[in-house]
Amino acid sequence: MKKDKIVSWLKAITAFMLITVHIAPFYILINMSLKSPGERTSRWMPPAKLHIQNYISAMEMGNLLLAIRNTLIIVAASVVIIVMVGAMAAYPLARKVTKKNQLILGFIVGIMMVPQLSILVPLYKEMVSLGGINTYWGVIIVSATFNLPMAIYMYTNFIGTIPRELDEAAMIDGCSHMQVFFRIIMPSLKAITASVVIWTSVGIWNDYQFQLYFLQKPSFRTITLAITTFFTETKTDMGAAAAAAFMVVLPPVILYIMLQKYFVKGAMDSAVK
Amino acid sequence: MKKKNIPIDLLYIPALILLVVFVVYPLIYGVQLSLTNWNGYSPTYKYVGLANYQKMIHDKMFYTALKNTLIYGFGSTALQTILGILYALLLQKKFPGQTLARVIIYLPAMIASLIMGYISYFLVQYNNGAINDIVKLLGGQPVDWMASGKRAVWIIVMINVLQFVGKTMIIMIAGLQGIPDSYNEAASIDGASYPQRLRHITLPLLLPAITTSVVLNLIGGLKLFGIILATTSGGPGYSTHSLSTLINYLYFQNQNAGYSAAVGMFMFLFIMVISTFIRRVLERKVADLS
Numbered sequence: 001m002k003k004d005k006i007v008s009w010l011k012a013i014t015a016f017m018l019i020t021v022h023i024a025p026f027y028i029l030i031n032m033s034l035k036s037p038g039e040r041t042s043r044w045m046p047p048a049k050l051h052i053q054n055y056i057s058a059m060e061m062g063n064l065l066l067a068i069r070n071t072l073i074i075v076a077a078s079v080v081i082i083v084m085v086g087a088m089a090a091y092p093l094a095r096k097v098t099k100k101n102q103l104i105l106g107f108i109v110g111i112m113m114v115p116q117l118s119i120l121v122p123l124y125k126e127m128v129s130l131g132g133i134n135t136y137w138g139v140i141i142v143s144a145t146f147n148l149p150m151a152i153y154m155y156t157n158f159i160g161t162i163p164r165e166l167d168e169a170a171m172i173d174g175c176s177h178m179q180v181f182f183r184i185i186m187p188s189l190k191a192i193t194a195s196v197v198i199w200t201s202v203g204i205w206n207d208y209q210f211q212l213y214f215l216q217k218p219s220f221r222t223i224t225l226a227i228t229t230f231f232t233e234t235k236t237d238m239g240a241a242a243a244a245a246f247m248v249v250l251p252p253v254i255l256y257i258m259l260q261k262y263f264v265k266g267a268m269d270s271a272v273k
Numbered sequence: 274m275k276k277k278n279i280p281i282d283l284l285y286i287p288a289l290i291l292l293v294v295f296v297v298y299p300l301i302y303g304v305q306l307s308l309t310n311w312n313g314y315s316p317t318y319k320y321v322g323l324a325n326y327q328k329m330i331h332d333k334m335f336y337t338a339l340k341n342t343l344i345y346g347f348g349s350t351a352l353q354t355i356l357g358i359l360y361a362l363l364l365q366k367k368f369p370g371q372t373l374a375r376v377i378i379y380l381p382a383m384i385a386s387l388i389m390g391y392i393s394y395f396l397v398q399y400n401n402g403a404i405n406d407i408v409k410l411l412g413g414q415p416v417d418w419m420a421s422g423k424r425a426v427w428i429i430v431m432i433n434v435l436q437f438v439g440k441t442m443i444i445m446i447a448g449l450q451g452i453p454d455s456y457n458e459a460a461s462i463d464g465a466s467y468p469q470r471l472r473h474i475t476l477p478l479l480l481p482a483i484t485t486s487v488v489l490n491l492i493g494g495l496k497l498f499g500i501i502l503a504t505t506s507g508g509p510g511y512s513t514h515s516l517s518t519l520i521n522y523l524y525f526q527n528q529n530a531g532y533s534a535a536v537g538m539f540m541f542l543f544i545m546v547i548s549t550f551i552r553r554v555l556e557r558k559v560a561d562l563s
Contacts, residue, residue: 205385
């Protein structure tokens, strides 16, 4: 059994080295966010004195509270649309497997491959004529649409595992499809809805491609756009930039650490086909 | 009296409307705009036929972006697949530090790639960059890492790998868990060494997981945008542009919306064709094995 122990130790040492490499960027980020601009030591050295001021200037200069509020509005509204429209769409696709419906599912899954940037020009022009630039709804509806295919895919797979007998019994009792969907299917989708909500919230929290173009007024600035201003306009205060970036990555990271299982399962659900 | 039951298929109509209005319609409209000389803001424009596509053929900037897009796509995919498999093999079974390593390696996937790019900027910066600090500590001269486009392209690949290798690792771990222990045990009893087992049992059985992650990483790498924007914005010159950043540049900085739309249509087709082709090839291999 001695060989096993050595192998286990070697693994632990390798894992430790990997952790060191992968954590390094975040260590530097936190370190910088706590150093005063006057302290000119190496970025690897911890700060001599904690400089919390960076966080205060980050909040003020970047107007982060407003940015967080804007992002939360966009995330919440998009997620509601994704869950409602996505679950509804998945029900017939999972239950009535006809040639037509399989084609439609294939089309929906295929949409996932369309790169957002490839339709930037026409989508932007379309949004201008619809009056969706510098509005919440413009960004919300586009973010929801682009995240919809993955949600429909996850819901369809999940509804496939709910026994059909349930809906058939309800139909015999005189329920319509709508009633079956809202009374039988919806309540049993809690677990998968949690995955969809977590997954799409993080995705939209981190999104910037649409926000970059659709929200140009400072009053609509979202978190990723707020961070961008620190790195492009005022490249002088790196401490505040680091503090702002840290505050913005913290919520998804905390969510991930608390709900690891969902994320790992989500990564597998969304991938293993 | 029988209650009138609406057809169940109506339930996916709202989803289809959204997808058609905000994805399919822009794709078709994109073809139309790519045949114009629209500048991005004026209300009028002229049709110029295939001029934008002809321009593409002779545009050095486009070729650079295309070449870089291939490096971002295939370079990242190769590194992510190899590292992802190694990480998964290491972190598959329980040992002290296993869970922590998994959590930390997957962590960057939670972050916007734009912000991942900004964080990496602290590492690769010329003045006071964290990597140059180490170089100086070892007695070397600090290097301006992003000053050469050729090197910057590969640094961007590495940042992308660092961010998403965890996702590949998770898919590979799921794949490994699907391989029955008895296969490896039986081979072990027959005297097969670890490399032999890896080559003849584990890797072939991992092929479905490899297929999935290769396709995902390829699409991710080919449309890489945020990290480039954050670290080099396509520079120095235009040496690190990808098709994504080129589309962005042509539209918003170069007032060349018609041409930008043409590059967009090319990018859409290009990614569709490459990822479908790779998927076919890999799936055929999976089918041959089973």
